[in-house]
Every structure is written in C-alpha cells, then in structure tokens.
Amino acid sequence: MQSILKLVPPGLVVAVLAVLIVSQLFYAFLRYRRRAYFPILLMTAIGFGLGQLWDYLGLPSARMGEANILPAVAFALLLQPLARFVPRFQRQPKEPPAPAAGGQPRT
Numbered sequence: 001m002q003s004i005l006k007l008v009p010p011g012l013v014v015a016v017l018a019v020l021i022v023s024q025l026f027y028a029f030l031r032y033r034r035r036a037y038f039p040i041l042l043m044t045a046i047g048f049g050l051g052q053l054w055d056y057l058g059l060p061s062a063r064m065g066e067a068n069i070l071p072a073v074a075f076a077l078l079l080q081p082l083a084r085f086v087p088r089f090q091r092q093p094k095e096p097p098a099p100a101a102g103g104q105p106r107t
Helices: 002-007 010-029 037-056 070-085
Strands: none
Touching: 010 037, 010 070, 037 070
C-alpha cells in the first residue's frame, strides 16, 4: 500500500483539492444565468492546468507546496464565462413520438 502512495506526488493531491475547493467557491459566489456544477469544475481544472503550464515555463508564481496557485486561480476565474458553452448531458428521457393520425396508438 505504501508503494502506491509513493507514486502519487504531493503536488497532485494539493492541486486536486484546490480545484475542488475553488470550483465550489466559484459555483457559490459567481452569478450566471444558467449554472451547472460540472462545466464550472471543468473550467476550473483547465485553469489550474494552465497555471501549472505557467509554472513549467518558469514564469513567476505563488505556490502552495508543489502546486502553483496564483496564476491557476486567475486562469480559472478568467475561464468561468466559457462554462456556459460546455455541452451537458440531458437528464430527462426523450419523449415518445406523437401518436399516428386518428388518435390511435401505433402497434
């Protein structure tokens, strides 16, 4: 069990927790007309990925452990208006086709 834990870098754990916390804060405090949690979570994760790219390129940043925080939160915040363009799955089943002419159901 410990060998598996040694394979997971601590920065990955911090980044995943930060994505979850920041996406919840964006969901709670940012006002948009139609909101769903998954697009906000996706945009926050992409923003954190861009923040890690920012750190990889060697640009200045504020870090929390191995995770790059300041540019990641900024990118995530800037990407939030794009959350409305993320396609969502329909939760309601499709309606059956209309009955045939004459009011009789098809067999």
